[in-house]
Amino acid sequence: MGVPAGAGEFRLSEPELPPPESVIEIIRDVAAAAIMPRFRQLADTDVFEKAPGDIVTAADLEAEKRLAQALVALVPRSIAVGEEAAFADPRLLDVLDEKAPAWLIDPVDGTQNFADGIACFAVMVALCAAGRTLAGWVHDPCADETAFAATGAGAWLFDACARTPMRVAPSAPVSAMSGVLGGRLRDRLALARRCAPENVPQKMVRLGCAGREYLDLARGRLQFAQYGGRLKPWDHAAGVLIHAEAGGFGQLAGSGAAYAPRGGIVEDTLRLAPDETAWRALHAAFEPR
Numbered sequence: 001m002g003v004p005a006g007a008g009e010f011r012l013s014e015p016e017l018p019p020p021e022s023v024i025e026i027i028r029d030v031a032a033a034a035i036m037p038r039f040r041q042l043a044d045t046d047v048f049e050k051a052p053g054d055i056v057t058a059a060d061l062e063a064e065k066r067l068a069q070a071l072v073a074l075v076p077r078s079i080a081v082g083e084e085a086a087f088a089d090p091r092l093l094d095v096l097d098e099k100a101p102a103w104l105i106d107p108v109d110g111t112q113n114f115a116d117g118i119a120c121f122a123v124m125v126a127l128c129a130a131g132r133t134l135a136g137w138v139h140d141p142c143a144d145e146t147a148f149a150a151t152g153a154g155a156w157l158f159d160a161c162a163r164t165p166m167r168v169a170p171s172a173p174v175s176a177m178s179g180v181l182g183g184r185l186r187d188r189l190a191l192a193r194r195c196a197p198e199n200v201p202q203k204m205v206r207l208g209c210a211g212r213e214y215l216d217l218a219r220g221r222l223q224f225a226q227y228g229g230r231l232k233p234w235d236h237a238a239g240v241l242i243h244a245e246a247g248g249f250g251q252l253a254g255s256g257a258a259y260a261p262r263g264g265i266v267e268d269t270l271r272l273a274p275d276e277t278a279w280r281a282l283h284a285a286f287e288p289r
Contacts, residue, residue, distance in 0.1 A: 016101070017127060018074050020148045023137055024158055027069045027123050031141040033110060034062040039141075040117045047115055051086060059082055059117055062109035067125065071103040075127070078103060083123075083234045093264030096233060100127045101288040104261065106234035110209030122211025126237035131262030136238025138211045147215050149245035153250040155218050164252075171222035174285045178203035179224035180213045185286060199285035214239030217272060218246040224282055228269040233261035236270065247275045253283060 038046065038059040046058040062086060068080035079095055082105040085094045095102050103125060108114050110121035123139040135150040147166060149155040155166040175198050181189070186204045193200045201224070209212050216222040217239075226238070240250050241261045252259055253269040271286075273279035 002268050009185060010094070016075070016195070017135055017150065020135070020150070020156075020158075022074060023071070023125060023135075023146065024139070024146050026067065027125060027137060027139045027146065028144070030063050030066045030070070030107075031123055031139060034066055035059045035114075035123070036141055039119075041261065042115060049085075056084060056087075057108065057111060059114065060111055061067055061106045061223060063123070064105055066285075067105050067123075068103065071125065075101055076105075077101070079129075080105060080232075082107065083232070086203070086234075091266075093233070096261050096264055099130050101127055101134070102161055104128055104234050104237050106211070109235065110148070110207070113208050114243065116209075120207050120209050120212050122215070124238045126210045126232060126234075126241070126261070128233075128237060131173050132260055133237045133241045136237055136241040138214055138242060140212065140215060145215075147218055147242050149218075149242040149243070149281070151245075153245065155242045155246035166218040166242070166246040167215040167220060168218060168243065168246045168274050169223045171278040172223060173197055174201055174278075177201045177223040177278070177282075179226070180204075180206055181220050181226055182206065182228060183287075184266050185226070189286075203287075210235045211237060214242055217248065218242045224271070224273045225279070226269060226282070226286065227272045229259055229267070231256040231268060231270055233264060233266075237261045240270070240272070243272050245268070247277050251271055253277060253287075 004086045048099040052055045065083050072078050072080050078101040080103045081092050099276050106124040109124050114121040119142045126135045126136040138147050139146040145159040157166050181204045189200045250272040253271050259270050
């Protein structure tokens with residue numbers, strides 16, 4: 001597959017980074033060869049439980065291998081850190097703090113959806129160095145569209161025909177917002193709706209795919225998201241950057257710091273909103289009193 005027609009030359013602000021179209025072409029080719037042929041075609045032997053309640057498929061494994069090989073070849077002296085490789089050897093995450101560029105790869109984000117035949121999954125790739133995200137890509141193989149951002153370069157949506165800028169939704173009162181929340185908090189807020197409707201979002205969802213949720217945030221279809229617990233870098237590095245470059249505001253609720261892949265898996269709550277005012281309103285609504 002080629003890059004979107006009419007996209008033109010679009011180079012990143014840092015000369016060592018590749019043109020985004022080169023990465024998009026790799027991701028699209030791998031999705032077409034290793035992921036989509038298996039969608040709704042998985043055999044029982046193609047699905048494995050790598051931990052209780054956590055599955056991996058043959059598509060994850062093949063796509064990660066292909067992506068790692070192609071992306072490392074694209075940037076000299078770079079290394080790859082895939083979700084499945086890091087599960088097998090957690091020490092791989094240490095390279096995220098080093099100066100050498102590292103490709104963070106989530107080959108099939110939303111594996112359970114993929115295995116269940118639900119068309120809600122994504123490929124997520126981030127290029128990181130020295131504990132920060134330089135560029136990120138989130139690809140929806142079903143829609144064949146890719147969100148891309150680099151620091152200071154804005155956020156862009158590439159489809160088969162062109163690229164368009166991405167922008168988060170305008171800020172709004174909490175009661176008028178739609179966003180992503182975990183089940184327990186959704187249930188607690190639903191019970192509180194009668195007493196404090198101003199603190200309960202209009203719509204609360206969980207798609208089972210962070211990549212698709214980040215796409216909806218950056219294009220203004222959702223206004224907020226909250227992720228708690230173990231924040232795995234392949235789930236968030238690309239999406240947080242895309243959201244920020246689309247004009248959004250994100251911060252860790254516990255430490256008050258901006259999210260970064262430094263240190264690998266971060267134990268905290270990540271909240272994303274249209275701006276800092278909306279973030280603080282959500283914080284006041286969501287935190288237990």
